[in-house]
Amino acid sequence: MKKFLRLEVIFIKQYLKQLIEYKSDFFVGIIGMFLTQGLEILFISIIFNQIPSLNGWTFKQVAFIYGFSLIPKGIDHLFFDNLWAVGQRLVWKGEFDKYMTRPLNPLFHVLVEHFQVDAFGELIIGISLLTLNISVVQWDWLKVCVFIVAIPFATLIYTSLKIIAASMAFWSKRAGSIMYVFYMINDFSKYPLSIYNKGIRALITFVLPFAFTAFYPANYLITGQNFAFHIGGLLVMSILLFCLALKIWDKGISVYESAGS
């Protein structure tokens, strides 16, 4: 464990050195992420000028859910973005060999190698939305604990689904498009689930459980209802999914063949 932490620090240091070299790219990336999310919030607020509430949710509540959804997404983006590279080119071009030949777990190595600071754009918006709308939750100690525990487990759902999608590259060489489809499905989780029909609700609850990354835990915080399903479900789903992801990844590694040249 100590070894892993030390390695993580080394990788981040390396990455920070790169950043200093490309300073302007760094800021442009953060501003890009910031604008993408910020303009969408503007869109929601323009809409709320027309209506009092959305399926019983007020603007502040919707903004809180939206902000909550950006935190696990941003953390996953910040630390584990390198999985995209596995799906898009590392396996396809045979560059994945590098990870196989080092005395380090390949998954761990892939995960910590890169550090994606663009994610700060999402995190800044997410944290601001949560802070601005903090009053929609009646906070008590239990809820504070739930919030602190929910974030890492929600991130685990993101990362596990991304590992599964990226592993497909071991069979099909490139998995960028599959990862993209997975990734777009998470868009469903940033609004109250009641606006969707049954099929979509079932899909993002049980098949690709993105609903647990934002709407369900935020729903518990706001309404205080159904702890067992909203929070228990999050823990169970994230752990099951992570085990499944590790299984699929290992299977994938065992069929990995390097590409020529």
Place this chain on the structure above:
Amino acid sequence: MFKRFRQYRPFIDAGIQGSMAWRLDFLLFRLGDILGAVVTYFLWRAIFDASKHASLNNFTLPEMSLYVFLSFYVGTFTHSHSNDDVGDDVKSGTIAMRLLKPISFSATYLFEEIGRKLVQVFMMTVPILGGILLFQVFHAQSVPFNLINVCLFFISCLMGYLLNFYFNLCFGFSAFVLKNLWGAELMKNSIVNFMSGTLIPLTFFPDIISRILSFSPFASLIYTPVTIYLGRYTLAVALELIALQVFWVLFFYALSKLVWRVSIKHLTVQGG
């Protein structure tokens, strides 16, 4: 004219072959994109449910549903990759090979992309436009089918595409100066999405802003073709809007030539 076109024929063929090779990837990416449109559709449905009025800023729910999926279709149609193509060529140094050829440099990108577009638009048109037509059959009163509008719609899409191509080309030439374009691209896309009407129809903005935006090149990309399809304009107004699109195409064509003159001086081919 015809002889000149023949010179570019191989680029079209290369584009067609390239996109045929990756057609499954293309379809999966569009599936991902359409999920975004589906989210927006459900959001609008809930909004209309919550609203006391049957129409919001002159849009009824059937019209808004069509708007969401049409703007998705137009977005795919007018999408241009030219900035990435230039950026990749700059990074890998293969741009040197293109510069050596005795034909128009930017036209090689245009024709290669037109080849890709032929395949992609064909794959998209059947399911998406088919679905839209079917929807119109069921909601015949709200958005009647009009053949003239459909023809104008395709002309307008084509202008939107050319505009986007030259706009992105200007942007891609900046890769000669900046090296990493990912963040800048994200920034550009989110602004364009907002101002072109992809996210929300321009009539939802305050009056002055929506009026200014409707003259901007961004509206020409998405909003103009979609509202033409929806039959929002008389024939004369629709033709005027297409003329405005043509103006913007010419403007960005000229601008891309200018940016090219400046940025070529900064080009350094790394390796190759």
